[in-house]
Amino acid sequence: MKNFRKRWLSKGLKISVVVLILLGLLLVSFLGYTIRRSFPVENGAIAISGIKAEVTVQRDQSGVPHIYAANSHDLFMAQGYIHTQDRFWQMDFWRHIGSGRLAEMFGASQLDTDKYLRTLGWARVAQQELQQMDAEMKANLVAYADGVNAYLQEHQGTALSLEYGVLKLLNPGYQVAPWKPLHSLTWGKVMAYDLGRNFQSEIERTVLLKTLTPNQVEELFPAYPQDLPVILPELQTGKTTPEITNKPVIAEVAEIAPTVESITKPMLALEKLIGATGVGIGSNNWVISGKRTATGKPILANDPHLAVQMPSIWYEVGLHCTTKNAECPYNVTGFSFAGMLGVIVGHSDRIAWGVTNVQSDVMDLYIEKINPNNPNQYEVNGKWVDMQLVPETIQVAGSQPILQTVRYTRHGPILSDVSPNLQKFKQNQAIPIPQNYAVALRWTALEPTRLVYSIPQINRAENWQEFRTAASDFDVPAQNLVYADIEGNIGYQMPGKFPIRAKGNGRYPIPGWTDEYEWQGYIDFEKLPHSFNPPQGYIATANNLVASEYPYLITTDWVYGYRAQRIVEMITQQNQPISLADVQKIQGDNLNLNAQNLVPFLQNLTFDTPRLKAAQKLLQDWNLQLGMTSPVAALFEVFYKYLLADTFHDQLPSEYFPDGSDRWYAVLQNIIQQPNSNWWDNTKTTTVENRDQILQQAFREAVDELERIQGENPQSWNWGKLHTITFRNATLGKSGVTAIEALFNRGAFSTSGNGETINANRWRANKSFEVTDIPSLRMIVDLSNLDNSLAIHTPGQSGHAFHRHYADMIDPWRNLEYHPMLWEEKTVAAKAVATLRLTPKSHN
Numbered sequence: 136m137k138n139f140r141k142r143w144l145s146k147g148l149k150i151s152v153v154v155l156i157l158l159g160l161l162l163v164s165f166l167g168y169t170i171r172r173s174f175p176v177e178n179g180a181i182a183i184s185g186i187k188a189e190v191t192v193q194r195d196q197s198g199v200p201h202i203y204a205a206n207s208h209d210l211f212m213a214q215g216y217i218h219t220q221d222r223f224w225q226m227d228f229w230r231h232i233g234s235g236r237l238a239e240m241f242g243a244s245q246l247d248t249d250k251y252l253r254t255l256g257w258a259r260v261a262q263q264e265l266q267q268m269d270a271e272m273k274a275n276l277v278a279y280a281d282g283v284n285a286y287l288q289e290h291q292g293t294a295l296s297l298e299y300g301v302l303k304l305l306n307p308g309y310q311v312a313p314w315k316p317l318h319s320l321t322w323g324k325v326m327a328y329d330l331g332r333n334f335q336s337e338i339e340r341t342v343l344l345k346t347l348t349p350n351q352v353e354e355l356f357p358a359y360p361q362d363l364p365v366i367l368p369e370l371q372t373g374k375t376t377p378e379i380t381n382k383p384v385i386a387e388v389a390e391i392a393p394t395v396e397s398i399t400k401p402m403l404a405l406e407k408l409i410g411a412t413g414v415g416i417g418s419n420n421w422v423i424s425g426k427r428t429a430t431g432k433p434i435l436a437n438d439p440h441l442a443v444q445m446p447s448i449w450y451e452v453g454l455h456c457t458t459k460n461a462e463c464p465y466n467v468t469g470f471s472f473a474g475m476l477g478v479i480v481g482h483s484d485r486i487a488w489g490v491t492n493v494q495s496d497v498m499d500l501y502i503e504k505i506n507p508n509n510p511n512q513y514e515v516n517g518k519w520v521d522m523q524l525v526p527e528t529i530q531v532a533g534s535q536p537i538l539q540t541v542r543y544t545r546h547g548p549i550l551s552d553v554s555p556n557l558q559k560f561k562q563n564q565a566i567p568i569p570q571n572y573a574v575a576l577r578w579t580a581l582e583p584t585r586l587v588y589s590i591p592q593i594n595r596a597e598n599w600q601e602f603r604t605a606a607s608d609f610d611v612p613a614q615n616l617v618y619a620d621i622e623g624n625i626g627y628q629m630p631g632k633f634p635i636r637a638k639g640n641g642r643y644p645i646p647g648w649t650d651e652y653e654w655q656g657y658i659d660f661e662k663l664p665h666s667f668n669p670p671q672g673y674i675a676t677a678n679n680l681v682a683s684e685y686p687y688l689i690t691t692d693w694v695y696g697y698r699a700q701r702i703v704e705m706i707t708q709q710n711q712p713i714s715l716a717d718v719q720k721i722q723g724d725n726l727n728l729n730a731q732n733l734v735p736f737l738q739n740l741t742f743d744t745p746r747l748k749a750a751q752k753l754l755q756d757w758n759l760q761l762g763m764t765s766p767v768a769a770l771f772e773v774f775y776k777y778l779l780a781d782t783f784h785d786q787l788p789s790e791y792f793p794d795g796s797d798r799w800y801a802v803l804q805n806i807i808q809q810p811n812s813n814w815w816d817n818t819k820t821t822t823v824e825n826r827d828q829i830l831q832q833a834f835r836e837a838v839d840e841l842e843r844i845q846g847e848n849p850q851s852w853n854w855g856k857l858h859t860i861t862f863r864n865a866t867l868g869k870s871g872v873t874a875i876e877a878l879f880n881r882g883a884f885s886t887s888g889n890g891e892t893i894n895a896n897r898w899r900a901n902k903s904f905e906v907t908d909i910p911s912l913r914m915i916v917d918l919s920n921l922d923n924s925l926a927i928h929t930p931g932q933s934g935h936a937f938h939r940h941y942a943d944m945i946d947p948w949r950n951l952e953y954h955p956m957l958w959e960e961k962t963v964a965a966k967a968v969a970t971l972r973l974t975p976k977s978h979n
Contacts, residue, residue, distance in 0.1 A: 170937050173296050175220035177969035182976040183285040186212055189974050193967040197954045198932035198940035201453035201963045207463050208278045210454055211476045213973055215282025215314070218450060222473035222934040224296035225446055226283070226318075227311065228866055229474055232408065233321025234258040235529070240302065240309060241866070242532040247553075248408070251401035253527045254541050254548045256581065257324035261317050264583045272588055276316035279476040283314035297936050301867055301875055306532040320587060322474045323611075327580040329409055329441070330612040333641070334498040334576065335402075336692050339791055341643060342396055344389035346786070349382050354814075356692070357801045359680045363696030364703045366615065366674065367627065367666050370682040383643035384652070385566045391502065391644065394574055398550045399790075408865055410442020410908070417678030417694045419722075419893060419910075420489035421702055422617040422625045424672040425919075429712040432919035433619035436718050437480055437489025438910035440895050445862035445881065446934040446941070449912050451926065453963070454478060454594070464595040468958060470912055470928065477590035480914065482924065485597045486620045487916040491676045493613040495631055496690040497579040499639075499654075501546040501647030504569040513544050513573070514648040520545075546577040546647055566646060575647060577654065579632040584611045589630075599626050599667060606630040607660045613689075615676040619918050627666040627674045629681060633658045633689055640691055658687050675702045695797040697728045697891045705893075715923060718915050723951035724893040725761040729800045730771050734759070736807060737774075740831055750838045750849050763855035763887040763949075770852060772889060773840055776900045777833035778803075785818045795900030797891045855885030858898060860906035862930045862945065881930060881942045886949050894951070913953065922962050925953035 177194055190213045191203040200217050204210035218226065231237050235252030237245035265273070291311060293300040302309055336356070343352045418439040425432045441448055449470040454477070456463035469481010480490055506512035512519040523543035528536050542549045551574040585608035592605030602618055606628045609616070613631025618624075634654040639645050645652040664681045666674060678694035705721045706713065734754055742748050753767040761768040779793040782803075793799045806812045810826040817824050824832075845852045861882030863869055868879040886906055890897030897908040912928035929948035933940035947954070957963045 169293050169300060170297055170935075172294050173290075173935050174938055175217075175935075177971055180972040180974055182974045183216065183282075184288075184976045185281045185285060186973055186975050189972055192217060192971040192973065193963050194969040194971075195954075195957055195963070195966050196968050197451075197944070199451045199453070199954075199957070201455060201468070201957065201967075203455045203457050203960075205457050205463065207275065207456070207465065209973075210456060210463065210465060211275050211278040212282035212285070214452065214454060214471070214476055215279040216286050216973065217282075217452070218471070218473040219283045219286040219314075221932060222446060222450060223283075223286070224298045225865075225934050226314075226474045229322060229325060230314075230318035232405075233261070233318065233325050235527075237408075238529055238531040238537075240306065240532065242306060243534055246529065246531060246537060247401050248404045249529050250537075250539055251405065251553045253529065253539055254550060254553050255324075255328075255576075256525070256541065256548060257321050257328075258317065259525070260581055260583060261320035261324065264320055264587070265317060267583060268587075272591075273316065275476055275591060276319055276587070279319060280314045280316055287311060287313065296934065297878070298864070298867055301878075309532065319475050322472055323584070323586045324580055325409065326472070327584075327586075327612040330492045333494070333496045333690065333692060334500055334578075335399075337498070337500050337641070337643060338395045338399060341383075341388055342392045342788065343791065344383065345392050346788070354805070355802055356798065357805055359693050360695060360801055360804065363679065364675070364699045365680045365682050365696075366676045366699075367664055367669070367682045368671070369666065369669050370664055371684055384639055384645050385502070385568060385643070387568060388643050390568050391572070391574065394551050395500065395644065396790075398553065398574065401553050407869065410444055410865075417494070417698070417895070418491035419675075419677045419698055419702060419895070420491050420615065420617045421673060421675035421706065421721075422489070422619045422627075423706060423713055423718070424625050424668070425623045426672040427706070427709075427713050428919075429714040430917060430919035432621070432623055432917070433487075433625050434713065434715065434718055434918065435482075435487045435489055435617060435619045435625075435916045436722060436914065437491075437617070438722055438895075438913045439480070439490060439492075440897070440908050441911040442908050443860060443862060443906060445864050445868060445879065445930055447911065447928050447930060447932075447944075448472065449480075449928045451912075451928060451932065452478065453957070455960070459484075465591075467594045468956065469914070470926075473934075475587075475590070477594050479590060480912070482916045482921060483594060483596070484621075484921070486602060486618060487918060488593060488602065488619075489617050489914065490614040492678055493615055493629060493631060493681075494678050494690055494692060494694055495613040495633055496641040496688070496692065497611070497613065497632065497634060499546070499577045499634075499636075499641055499652075500550075500644040501544070501575045501577060501652070502568065502644050503544050503546070503549070503573045503575050503647040505571040505573050507571045510571075511542065514569075515545065516648070516650060522549075542573075544573075544575045544647065546575040547581050549573045549575050569648070574644065577634075579634070579657075580611045582632075584632070586611060598622075599624055602626070603628055603665070615678070615681075617674055617676065619916070621918050621921075623918070624668055625674060626668070627664070627676070629664045629689075630660065631663070633663075633687065635687065640688055642691055662687070673703075673706050675699055675706065677702060695801045697797050697800055698893055698895065700728060701726055701893055715915060715917055715925065719925070719951065719953070721893060722910070722913050722915070725768075725888040726759050727761050727768075727771070727889065727892060728759075729775065729803070729891065730757075730759045732800070732804050732807065733775075733778075734771070736826075736830060737834060740827060740834070742831070742834075746842070746847070747835060747838055750834070750841075753849055761854060761888050761892055763858075763885050765854050765887075766850055766852035768854035768887075769841060769845070769857055770837060770849070772854065772858070772898075772904070774834050774837035776904075777836040777840075778830065779900050781817070781829050781833050781836075782806075782814055786814070792901040794902075795890065795898070799900075800891060853885075855887065857904040858886050858889070858896065858906060859883035859904070860886050860896065860909065860949070862942070864936075879936050881945065884945060884949055913948075914956070915953070916956070921958040922955070924956035924958065926956040927953045 453468035504514035589608035677699035679696035864879035888894035
């Protein structure tokens with residue numbers, strides 16, 4: 136009996152194990168099926184309604200599609216279809232941001248963000264743009280939307296993307312709505328916000344005035360250094376840039392600090408979704424004339440810097456009319472946004488172009504006087520005026536709708552309504568703060584713009600004149616556009632809507648109850664900075680100052696030009712004609728100009744212990760490159776973190792601790808020459824510290840940290856092990872649920888550089904060494920032979936977790952490798968690994 140029981144138990148155990156194995160296999164198979172069912176069909180033929188003639192889509196080994204169509208309608212329809220195949224979750228998420236409808240997807244956790252977005256009112260502005268739109272542009276947007284919807288008709292739930300399976304658990308009632316032209320327009324609003332949050336600097340300066348003098352605040356926002364390059368050195372207008380006063384118009388403007396600080400709360404919540412870019416984050420582009428190149432024709436390079444995200448913000452695509460003519464004038468390749476038609480950055484058969492952010496000041500915060508007897512009235516030149524009241528209904532998944540009223544003044548929405556934190560103040564200033572007040576935002580992106588027209592116009596431009604005409608519509612966000620063509624010309628154009636202020640310079644909030652500080656219009660396009668075939672034979676931009684002499688105010692917060700300095704050095708110091716390989720070296724350069732400034736001071740210090748002397752010895756003969764495996768790069772960057780903390784944390788509020796960006800390079804460049812500057816003294820100690828004491832303290836702390844985390848041997852220290860990048864899905868990848876995050880996120884990966892090297896992998900000294908912003912794409916266009924052009928973006932073309940193109944570009948990207956930017960039709964055909972035909976659906 137005992138033996139029978141043993142045999143039965145043994146047999147039962149075996150059966151249980153087999154059952155568990157079978158269940159495990161079924162689960163794996165089910166997961167595999169669920170994951171793979173959203174992968175796009177890339178080969179064969181698909182019949183879709185609305186397409187007029189057969190369209191061919193050929194994909195290369197990186198997953199880049201080249202679309203060939205007989206007419207413009209089919210070209211943009213196919214682009215919408217292909218974007219949806221690969222990236223619909225991203226498109227769906229971004230359109231919910233653009234319309235302030237995140238709570239519909241993710242519930243009450245996003246309610247505050249939605250209130251903020253509804254207050255900004257991007258969807259309302261986009262609706263105005265649609266109403267003003269001409270027939271051709273509207274037809275193109277409708278064609279794109281029809282392509283998206285043709286795919287949605289055949290795919291729902293996890294057939295669209297794996298994320299919808301997870302969302303179903305969180306929000307069972309969510310239904311994917313059809314795509315509308317409006318959704319493509321709100322994309323541009325989100326990008327304008329992402330690239331143009333200049334009011335953050337206004338807020339920061341206002342808050343700092345609570346504890347610092349105006350002069351101290353200005354020391355933390357120094358003027359553009361005279362030894363750093365400007366974009367157009369040849370631009371001489373005979374008039375200097377308007378003088379910048381360092382005093383706020385309202386002497387006691389710091390009194391409203393609690394209110395403007397409250398505005399930052401929903402702003403920071405939104406940053407967690409779209410990435411903490413904006414102020415100080417930039418990009419590089421440059422174009423080199425054939426006079427300086429080995430090919431005898433221009434070479435154009437671009438690497439826009441944006442927040443780390445997964446999937447990539449960019450989608451590489453070729454758009455080709457099979458016969459280029461007036462009805463179908465497109466033959467272009469480059470980088471698009473999933474959700475928008477056309478190519479944003481790239482080249483056609485005639486021209487190439489690249490973009491960097493101007494960092495323009497196109498936002499002003501106005502303090503409005505509110506009627507104490509009627510909260511919906513505000514003062515204009517001594518009279519009470521009714522506000523515009525806009526009702527909003529916010530749908531919340533799993534809950535009741537929320538009603539919100541957005542109040543508008545003549546300047547724009549009242550941002551302080553989003554996080555009200557208003558106080559009453561004593562009226563004892565020269566220009567007093569009103570007892571009842573609110574803060575409104577005027578911003579160029581909250582008025583109808585023409586950006587959507589500019590992209591297809593640039594795509595079909597054939598020469599410099601047509602390019603400039605197209606650029607004139609590239610109004611928000613303002614960009615530095617560099618240009619080259621196959622004839623050998625190079626050029627630069629700054630387009631954008633830049634306000635002409637009657638008074639003031641955008642550095643602090645200003646009175647809204649008088650006309651004294653109103654915008655008088657915008658700088659005329661013909662007066663905006665531009666250049667064609669400049670004598671130096673190159674144009675380089677890195678968000679730096681455009682010109683030493685320019686009669687209008689673009690911004691007072693330029694990026695300081697350290698990246699620009701290094702780009703210009705590497706171009707001008709080249710003894711031989713510049714090749715494509717040379718341009719790759721420039722894009723991958725990790726030289727730290729901050730170290731060039733600070734290392735001599737470190738080398739002059741005397742240390743009294745062998746371990747500190749051994750660490751100091753690393754600095755000898757250092758080439759200043761922040762290489763991925765470099766011990767000295769690790770030492771210097773950790774030292775820099777402590778230097779900023781030891782110098783500034785005692786005098787600044789924690790939310791404005793230095794992030795280590797180029798602004799802080801400029802601050803340190805100024806005060807390092809002043810060994811007894813007040814900034815060096817730690818106000819929390821009884822002794823008065825000087826520069827050398829703080830340098831020694833920071834160096835010692837850096838060595839202590841590196842010994843603790845990477846060992847006592849300085850040769851074993853490694854920058855890349857500290858400076859890692861993790862690509863996170865913008866939504867479910869930040870859920871806090873480890874299992875869900877593991878599905879969608881990839882990393883961590885070692886990287887080189889920092890935020891101010893040309894290879895700009897930014898970390899934030901007030902947070903951690905983790906990379907937050909990157910060269911989101913790199914492109915090099917050879918105008919002598921377009922098939923030689925190179926590109927890379929990251930993490931990959933696909934938005935589908937576990938697809939072969941979901942993360943396949945990460946390693947090549949971080950190792951400064953590229954893939955061919957295929958061009959000629961025969962080249963594309965020869966390299967194609969998949970061919971899909973989209974055919975008209977018969978309705979018989």
